[in-house]
Amino acid sequence: MRYRKLGNTGMAASIIGLGTEHLDGKEYAIVKETIGAAMDHGINIMDVFMPGHEVRQNIGKAIRGNRNKFIIQGHIGSTDINQQYDISRDLDTCKKYFQNLLTDLGTDYIDVGMLFFIDTEKHFDEVFNTEIYSYARQLKQKGVIRAIGASSHNPIIATKMVESGLIELLMFSINPAFDMVPGDIDALSYFDTDYDRNSILEIDKKRLDLYRTCEKLNVPITVMKTLAGGKLLSQEHSPFSKALTVKQCIHYALTRPAVASVLVGSQSRKHVEEAVSYLNAEQDDLDYTAAISEMNSDFKGSCVYCNHCLPCPVGIDIAAVTKYLDIAIMDPSTVNKGIGQHYRELTAHGSDCIKCGSCESKCPFSVSVMDNMDEAARIFGL
Ligand code: SF4
Numbered sequence: 516m517r518y519r520k521l522g523n524t525g526m527a528a529s530i531i532g533l534g535t536e537h538l539d540g541k542e543y544a545i546v547k548e549t550i551g552a553a554m555d556h557g558i559n560i561m562d563v564f565m566p567g568h569e570v571r572q573n574i575g576k577a578i579r580g581n582r583n584k585f586i587i588q589g590h591i592g593s594t595d596i597n598q599q600y601d602i603s604r605d606l607d608t609c610k611k612y613f614q615n616l617l618t619d620l621g622t623d624y625i626d627v628g629m630l631f632f633i634d635t636e637k638h639f640d641e642v643f644n645t646e647i648y649s650y651a652r653q654l655k656q657k658g659v660i661r662a663i664g665a666s667s668h669n670p671i672i673a674t675k676m677v678e679s680g681l682i683e684l685l686m687f688s689i690n691p692a693f694d695m696v697p698g699d700i701d702a703l704s705y706f707d708t709d710y711d712r713n714s715i716l717e718i719d720k721k722r723l724d725l726y727r728t729c730e731k732l733n734v735p736i737t738v739m740k741t742l743a744g745g746k747l748l749s750q751e752h753s754p755f756s757k758a759l760t761v762k763q764c765i766h767y768a769l770t771r772p773a774v775a776s777v778l779v780g781s782q783s784r785k786h787v788e789e790a791v792s793y794l795n796a797e798q799d800d801l802d803y804t805a806a807i808s809e810m811n812s813d814f815k816g817s818c819v820y821c822n823h824c825l826p827c828p829v830g831i832d833i834a835a836v837t838k839y840l841d842i843a844i845m846d847p848s849t850v851n852k853g854i855g856q857h858y859r860e861l862t863a864h865g866s867d868c869i870k871c872g873s874c875e876s877k878c879p880f881s882v883s884v885m886d887n888m889d890e891a892a893r894i895f896g897l
């Protein structure tokens with residue numbers, strides 16, 4: 516397993532994590548098998564948003580004796596009032612369900628207290644300008660949670676949360692299809708409608724800006740909806756001309772700026788093993804560019820950080836250089852801060868480019884890589 520730091524929280528998460536949604540309603544033996552497989556493969560992060568007692572208790576039972584092996588994301592505001600999954604912004608209800616989560620899991624702490632489902636300005640106000648956020652802060656002061664996070668599907672609201680400095684981790688829906696949906700449209704339901712395929716042209720700037728902002732501010736992203744509910748795995752339902760594989764979807768998410776871990780929904784040892792097989796995959800099996808580059812010529816010219824253009828004879832990590840360059844262009848003040856430092860820590864830099872042109876001939880998106888290397892060298896000074 517490989518691990519990435521979770522921003523400033525002091526924690527490090529496995530790049531493949533466990534989404535537990537599909538364990539809801541399953542018998543204990545399945546929960547135990549799935550979580551056992553996760554532990555066997557070094558998965559150390561899981562998200563538990565489901566409000567029901569039974570699934571929470573089954574997860575608690577499955578991790579008994581191994582609680583400290585998992586970073587648990589637990590949500591504040593996820594409820595099942597009237598036996599239906601629901602979002603609550605009522606403080607007492609939020610407290611009750613969060614306390615139940617601790618009890619059901621058999622633990623006295625949650626690693627990341629997640630403010631649940633912040634997708635609109637109204638949600639933002641209901642959580643951050645009320646006692647719900649104060650409650651999260653109190654939990655952190657008491658050590659009941661180690662960090663405050665939030666989940667969202669809306670890049671505009673998510674950017675607002677990240678820039679506000681109020682959260683330390685963001686859970687966000689990332690996959691190649693959602694990334695093409697304009698930020699002000701609800702991506703969750705977009706592909707359930709009779710959408711216009713010609714509207715899926717390029718990576719939405721608001722989403723890309725969100726990822727770059729997270730990287731700049733050192734707010735890590737954990738990823739949900741990696742497979743777009745399975746739509747991307749089917750040629751018929753994918754908005755692209757081809758179906759993608761699970762590994763390609765995981766790789767796409769893991770190559771976005773700031774992404775620390777992809778939480779893959781699993782309900783068996785087989786599912787977990789399929790997800791972690793990503794770690795031993797050949798580069799060719801991870802390459803998602805063929806699927807997403809055939810959409811539309813308007814997509815050309817923007818780097819998607821896929822590294823399809825490697826190898827570079829002088830060892831430049833072209834995706835990393837371009838990612839840091841894009842963030843520095845977006846916010847020049849980062850050049851002398853963390854982003855500049857990350858750039859300088861790379862083993863080869865824009866100034867090392869010998870203009871062999873091999874990258875540009877391989878890039879499916881017609882990116883002017885050599886110009887980017889020159890620009891990176893100019894901006895970062897090496
Ligand atoms: S330059 Fe092209 S091939 Fe290389 S990382 Fe960017 S998009 Fe991918």
Ligand code: SF4
Nearest residue numbers: 827868869871872874
């Ligand atoms: S042109 Fe520069 S960045 Fe591209 S492969 Fe050659 S040396 Fe590497």
